[in-house]
Amino acid sequence: MTTPAAPIADRELILTRLIDAPREKLFRAWTTPELLKQWFAPLPWTTPAAELDVRPGGASLIVMRSPDGNDMPLRGVYLDVVPNERLVFTDAYVAAWEPSEKPFMTAIVTFADEAGKTRYTARARHWTVADREAHEKMGFHEGWGICADQLTALVARI
Amino acid sequence: MTTPAAPIADRELILTRLIDAPREKLFRAWTTPELLKQWFAPLPWTTPAAELDVRPGGASLIVMRSPDGNDMPLRGVYLDVVPNERLVFTDAYVAAWEPSEKPFMTAIVTFADEAGKTRYTARARHWTVADREAHEKMGFHEGWGICADQLTALVARI
Numbered sequence: 001m002t003t004p005a006a007p008i009a010d011r012e013l014i015l016t017r018l019i020d021a022p023r024e025k026l027f028r029a030w031t032t033p034e035l036l037k038q039w040f041a042p043l044p045w046t047t048p049a050a051e052l053d054v055r056p057g058g059a060s061l062i063v064m065r066s067p068d069g070n071d072m073p074l075r076g077v078y079l080d081v082v083p084n085e086r087l088v089f090t091d092a093y094v095a096a097w098e099p100s101e102k103p104f105m106t107a108i109v110t111f112a113d114e115a116g117k118t119r120y121t122a123r124a125r126h127w128t129v130a131d132r133e134a135h136e137k138m139g140f141h142e143g144w145g146i147c148a149d150q151l152t153a154l155v156a157r158i
Numbered sequence: 159m160t161t162p163a164a165p166i167a168d169r170e171l172i173l174t175r176l177i178d179a180p181r182e183k184l185f186r187a188w189t190t191p192e193l194l195k196q197w198f199a200p201l202p203w204t205t206p207a208a209e210l211d212v213r214p215g216g217a218s219l220i221v222m223r224s225p226d227g228n229d230m231p232l233r234g235v236y237l238d239v240v241p242n243e244r245l246v247f248t249d250a251y252v253a254a255w256e257p258s259e260k261p262f263m264t265a266i267v268t269f270a271d272e273a274g275k276t277r278y279t280a281r282a283r284h285w286t287v288a289d290r291e292a293h294e295k296m297g298f299h300e301g302w303g304i305c306a307d308q309l310t311a312l313v314a315r316i
Contacts, residue, residue, distance in 0.1 A: 080215055080254065088255050090255075092261060096237075099284065100285070103285060
């Protein structure tokens with residue numbers, strides 16, 4: 001448990017966008033269930049349910065539904081919440097503090113002012129290089145990219 | 159990442175003691191480097207160094223030294239801190255929020271008033287049953303028991 005880990009750059013996937021919306025709206029879209037359900041899954045996937053206890057130690061349950069109707073529940077816990085600035089959560093816990101079956105990733109989502117818009121950055125950090133590679137092969141860049149498009153479209157109309 | 163995990167009881171190790179000292183002293187012994195170094199490792203192991211940033215997201219580095227002089231650094235991050243009541247930390251991160259090489263356990267240490275003394279409970283929760291078993295074979299009960307004795311002796315004199 002004390003072996004030096006691989007460099008974080010080798011275990012991280014990053015999506016970043018400059019979005020023409022205030023930080024507050026992006027944060028709201030991430031933390032309000034009725035809004036999150038409108039953009040969180042890359043279409044034709046959908047998000048029929050979301051329970052978000054947005055505070056450090058609070059649990060989240062987000063259900064994604066595949067095009068053929070299979071539900072995939074995603075459970076996690078928020079580690080850090082700075083309103084309109086930062087959200088950190090992980091699937092390493094299903095509740096405070098009950099370890100999950102398999103810690104796969106920790107997500108760090110940040111919102112920063114930039115040129116009158118918002119620099120939106122979502123990082124997925126993994127415990128192992130193998131998990132980072134698996135996540136990339138599962139379509140991280142395409143999937144999270146579609147979601148960012150959907151998020152951008154949503155915040156334009158809220 | 160969404161498979162139901164084994165029941166928490168099968169992945170947890172627990173040490174509990176009724177200690178004749180106020181909660182405040184026990185919490186202080188856990189959170190003050192110069193005090194922690196006096197009881198944290200089961201003799202003849204010692205604790206030559208401790209850096210404790212005691213707040214949610216704060217990092218800890220505790221160096222344990224074996225009888226033959228080998229240093230074993232333990233890195234972790236605090237997840238929850240309620241002064242004089244509860245400390246939660248894990249080796250799943252080496253800093254906020256950098257995943258470690260191997261998430262092994264999450265420790266939940268609680269201090270509660272009971273019959274004029276303090277009910278001291280330390281839980282080690284693991285991600286897998288195999289890790290719980292390995293921790294037990296490494297001597298969890300004997301090791302943490304010796305440490306609890308050393309902690310009890312320390313708080314009697316501070």
